[in-house]
Amino acid sequence: MEPQTETPPGSLPGTLLRGLRGFAAYFRGVLGADAYRKYLEHHEACGHSAAPMSERQFWRDRMDRQDSNPQGRCC
Amino acid sequence: MGTQPNARGTESAQSHVLELDPELPPPAVDDAVREAEERRWTPGKIALWVVISLLGAVAWFMVALVRGETVNAIWFVFAAVCTYLIGYRFYSKVIERYLLKPDDRRATPAEYKADGKDYVRTDRNVLFGHHFAAIAGAGPLVGPIIAAQMGYLPGTIWIIIGVVLAGAVQDYLVMFFSMRRGGRSLGQMAREELGVIGGTAALIATLLIMIIIVAILALVVVNALGESPWGVFSVGMTIPIALFMGVYLRFIRPGKVMEVSIIGFVLLMAAIIGGGMVAGTEWGASFFHLDKTTIAWGIIIYGFIAAILPVWLLLAPRDYLSTFMKIGVIVMLAVAIIVVRPEITVPAFSEFAGRDNGPVFSGALFPFLFVTIACGALSGFHALISSGTTPKLVEKERQTRFIGYGGMLMESFVAIMALVAAISIDRGIYFAMNAPLALTGGTVESAAQWVNSLGLANVNITPGVLAQTASDVGEESIISRSGGAPTLAVGLAHIMQQFIGGPGMMAFWYHFAIMFEALFILTAVDAGTRVARFMLQDSIGNFIPKFKEASWRPGAWLCTAVMVGAWGAVLLMGVTDPLGGINTLFPLFGIANQLLAAIALAVCMAIAAKQGSFKFLWIAGAPLAFAAVVTITASFHKIFSPLPAVGYFANNAAFAKALADGKTSFGTAKTEAAMEAVVRNTMVQGVLSVIFVVLSIIVIIAAVVATVKAFRDGGGRNHEDAPRPSRVFAPSGLFPTAAERELAAAWEKVPAAKRFDRPGHH
Numbered sequence: 001m002e003p004q005t006e007t008p009p010g011s012l013p014g015t016l017l018r019g020l021r022g023f024a025a026y027f028r029g030v031l032g033a034d035a036y037r038k039y040l041e042h043h044e045a046c047g048h049s050a051a052p053m054s055e056r057q058f059w060r061d062r063m064d065r066q067d068s069n070p071q072g073r074c075c
Numbered sequence: 076m077g078t079q080p081n082a083r084g085t086e087s088a089q090s091h092v093l094e095l096d097p098e099l100p101p102p103a104v105d106d107a108v109r110e111a112e113e114r115r116w117t118p119g120k121i122a123l124w125v126v127i128s129l130l131g132a133v134a135w136f137m138v139a140l141v142r143g144e145t146v147n148a149i150w151f152v153f154a155a156v157c158t159y160l161i162g163y164r165f166y167s168k169v170i171e172r173y174l175l176k177p178d179d180r181r182a183t184p185a186e187y188k189a190d191g192k193d194y195v196r197t198d199r200n201v202l203f204g205h206h207f208a209a210i211a212g213a214g215p216l217v218g219p220i221i222a223a224q225m226g227y228l229p230g231t232i233w234i235i236i237g238v239v240l241a242g243a244v245q246d247y248l249v250m251f252f253s254m255r256r257g258g259r260s261l262g263q264m265a266r267e268e269l270g271v272i273g274g275t276a277a278l279i280a281t282l283l284i285m286i287i288i289v290a291i292l293a294l295v296v297v298n299a300l301g302e303s304p305w306g307v308f309s310v311g312m313t314i315p316i317a318l319f320m321g322v323y324l325r326f327i328r329p330g331k332v333m334e335v336s337i338i339g340f341v342l343l344m345a346a347i348i349g350g351g352m353v354a355g356t357e358w359g360a361s362f363f364h365l366d367k368t369t370i371a372w373g374i375i376i377y378g379f380i381a382a383i384l385p386v387w388l389l390l391a392p393r394d395y396l397s398t399f400m401k402i403g404v405i406v407m408l409a410v411a412i413i414v415v416r417p418e419i420t421v422p423a424f425s426e427f428a429g430r431d432n433g434p435v436f437s438g439a440l441f442p443f444l445f446v447t448i449a450c451g452a453l454s455g456f457h458a459l460i461s462s463g464t465t466p467k468l469v470e471k472e473r474q475t476r477f478i479g480y481g482g483m484l485m486e487s488f489v490a491i492m493a494l495v496a497a498i499s500i501d502r503g504i505y506f507a508m509n510a511p512l513a514l515t516g517g518t519v520e521s522a523a524q525w526v527n528s529l530g531l532a533n534v535n536i537t538p539g540v541l542a543q544t545a546s547d548v549g550e551e552s553i554i555s556r557s558g559g560a561p562t563l564a565v566g567l568a569h570i571m572q573q574f575i576g577g578p579g580m581m582a583f584w585y586h587f588a589i590m591f592e593a594l595f596i597l598t599a600v601d602a603g604t605r606v607a608r609f610m611l612q613d614s615i616g617n618f619i620p621k622f623k624e625a626s627w628r629p630g631a632w633l634c635t636a637v638m639v640g641a642w643g644a645v646l647l648m649g650v651t652d653p654l655g656g657i658n659t660l661f662p663l664f665g666i667a668n669q670l671l672a673a674i675a676l677a678v679c680m681a682i683a684a685k686q687g688s689f690k691f692l693w694i695a696g697a698p699l700a701f702a703a704v705v706t707i708t709a710s711f712h713k714i715f716s717p718l719p720a721v722g723y724f725a726n727n728a729a730f731a732k733a734l735a736d737g738k739t740s741f742g743t744a745k746t747e748a749a750m751e752a753v754v755r756n757t758m759v760q761g762v763l764s765v766i767f768v769v770l771s772i773i774v775i776i777a778a779v780v781a782t783v784k785a786f787r788d789g790g791g792r793n794h795e796d797a798p799r800p801s802r803v804f805a806p807s808g809l810f811p812t813a814a815e816r817e818l819a820a821a822w823e824k825v826p827a828a829k830r831f832d833r834p835g836h837h
Contacts, residue, residue, distance in 0.1 A: 024333070026200065026201060026204070027204075027333070027402070028332070028333050029197070029198060029201030029204070029205070030201055030204035030205050030208060030398065030402065031332050031333060031336060031395055031398055031399065032205070032332065033330075033331075033332035033333045033336075035195075035330075036330050038191065038195050039191040039192065039195075040191075041191075042189055042190070042191030042195065043191055045827070046189075046191075055329055055330045056329040056330075058329075058330070059324065059325075059329040059330050060325070060329070060387075061192075062192065063325070063385070063386050063387035063391055064385070064386075064387070065192070065193075066386040066387075066390075066391065067385055067386045067625070068609075068625035068626065069193075070386075070602060070605035070606050070609055071209070071463075071464050071602065071606075072209070072456075072459045072460050072463075072464070072602055072603065072606045073209060073212065073394065073397075073460075073598050073599045073601075073602035073603070074209060074210045074211065074212050074214065074450070074454070074456045074457060074459075074460055074599065075212045075213060075214035075288055075292055075450055075454070075456055075596075075599050075668070
């Protein structure tokens with residue numbers, strides 16, 4: 001969840017920018033937009049021999065699995 | 076495997092079982108260190124909690140006891156937030172320490188079942204947002220508004236106290252127990268813990284309750300969109316927008332979720348503004364001017380198609396949009412209420428608090444207030460989310476307190492804000508909007524006359540004010556727009572225009588509010604239909620195995636049709652009900668939701684008993700007893716009350732008798748067909764009430780039997796997954812403690828390659 005690039009600490013625009021980046025990263029996490037990155041991390045950490053799915057394949061697979069494995073949404 | 080008594084001292088026993096990797100730093104803060112940290116009261120900490128307690132006490136005093144002309148909305152915010160903080164810091168800690176006893180040395184399913192897809196360790200703050208977005212929807216936004224008929228105080232007390240002692244407890248317990256069981260669903264846990272009868276009753280009850288909840292949520296949307304060309308256009312546009320987003324994500328730029336959500340949001344805003352323009356033209360006003368029955372059929376057809384379309388095309392993009400709006404709207408509402416601080420003129424207890432024939436919902440304060448406000452105080456539906464989805468993503472056991480208990484506190488806060496928004500509008504407008512058409516007569520003149528005839532203190536509404544309010548929000552009429560959503564939209568528009576845009580923006584804010592409520596509800600309708608369809612397929616699959624195959628189209632379509640047909644029938648019944656659907660059906664929604672809560676709490680109590688935690692059984696037992704008493708009393712009122720306004724069968728008998736006597740109009744039903752509709756509707760509602768309450772009583776009895784048996788045996792069989800040593804560490808709450816920071820720093824130094832097991836995947 002850390003911002004990708006470092007801006008000089010202490011300066012006001014830098015702090016603001018970091019704050020915004022942090023918020024955007026958080027929001028992405030809540031939406032689930034970082035699912036592919038997490039999949040790659042898992043794939044690497046597990047030391048699979050097969051190549052990971054491409055981004056396109058991953059999202060297809062994710063959506064198609066939801067078809068048969070629905071998640072509830074509350075009232 | 077026989078019984079496995081699992082009494083106190085579990086924690087230390089487990090640490091012997093778990094063989095931690097000696098090369099790694101410990102996966103949990105040492106118990107003694109954590110204990111010492113928790114028990115150390117520095118002067119700063121004491122001062123902080125004294126200030127929170129005092130502020131909370133003053134706020135409660137202002138809200139509950141001071142009887143001035145008005146009370147400022149900011150006191151509601153302080154009373155709520157201070158109570159939540161105290162409940163979170165002290166009560167949820169009691170639950171953690173004495174009942175659940177989480178052990179961070181144990182790996183969570185997200186760790187030991189990690190697959191990078193469904194089981195993924197997720198940062199606790201992200202998961203908090205994710206879980207919150209899954210549990211919060213339109214429920215906490217409409218229930219408190221309907222309950223405001225009785226004045227603001229009963230609802231406020233129930234929302235704030237109820238969540239601390241019941242709602243958040245349920246969510247926390249269910250999440251924790253499900254996490255310990257590899258993310259099993261509530262239904263699976265019920266079957267395991269309560270046996271075949273209890274488990275089957277729980278499954279059928281869950282299915283029926285989902286149908287009712289989906290139907291009544293859909294009814295709220297229908298009531299908000301009926302005769303509103305602007306609303307119909309802008310909400311209707313969400314379908315092509317979602318389709319576009321789905322295609323974009325599938326084919327154009329896969330995985331760019333944030334990007335497509337922002338595009339979708341911009342299109343959504345354009346749809347709201349465009350809706351105003353379209354509704355302003357003559358053809359637009361006539362083309363999108365639909366009556367409620369047409370809209371109800373539209374939603375039924377839409378619901379069927381949405382549930383059989385692939386997820387990527389409609390459901391997933393709509394879900395992104397809904398989550399995006401949810402977080403945005405709630406932050407916006409909180410900021411607006413704190414900045415604007417509206418003065419509340421509604422009395423603490425209204426004239427209807429002591430009566431059982433209120434126009435907005437019928438029935439006495441006890442028990443009906445407690446079922447009218449379900450979401451926000453205690454919502455059984457959450458048990459379906461807290462089991463299954465979220466537990467598969469939790470990183471460390473101790474985080475469930477923050478995510479489960481804390482997430483529900485957040486939803487309660489949404490309910491408080493909705494209540495504030497609703498009671499910031501004039502009471503005369505409130506009753507004109509929320510009473511059924513049969514009472515208000517439908518015109519500004521008749522509605523004003525009816526409201527003024529109620530004899531409410533300080534209420535003197537003129538037809539001019541009602542007409543002006545309608546034109547301010549860009550609607551033809553606001554009379555009898557029941558269901559809560561339009562009232563919230565007027566309240567929100569009233570607050571937001573003081574914050575951004577001035578009176579000229581009221582119409583935009585009104586339709587913005589209608590849009591997000593409809594978005595939340597339609598997402599819940601889609602998802603609910605799908606979940607219910609799978610439950611049905613699974614159940615039928617026990618007899619005809621073919622039905623278990625999710626990819627078998629005829630089975631999927633048939634089960635979808637059954638589910639949509641069921642909620643569609645209830646929806647149509649509500650829309651065409653001469654008595655005003657919300658008035659009679661909303662209590663059924665609340666009863667259903669809280670019976671589900673009672674089922675969830677009953678399962679939790681049985682689990683706690685089997686763990687041998689008898690001394691702290693009351694943590695689940697007390698809210699269970701309360702929910703059971705409230706819902707069973709409410710059901711009995713609905714079934715046995717001799718008052719036609721309250722009892723379904725009494726009403727049924729009254730109308731049947733009138734028909735037999737050859738009358739052609741009776742009460743609010745002006746024709747013979749309408750009277751027949753009442754007879755039919757009340758019978759269906761009555762029978763549903765009976766089925767719900769019988770099933771729930773079976774489940775509760777099964778849980779009590781399991782609890783008593785566990786008590787006799789000193790424990791029971793433990794269905795948890797076997798403990799496995801954890802190889803990761805993360806802090807448990809929002810802010811890491813000193814010890815957690817120190818340990819996290821030690822973990823930072825471990826090379827990534829060493830941290831994980833390499834489970835053999837196939």
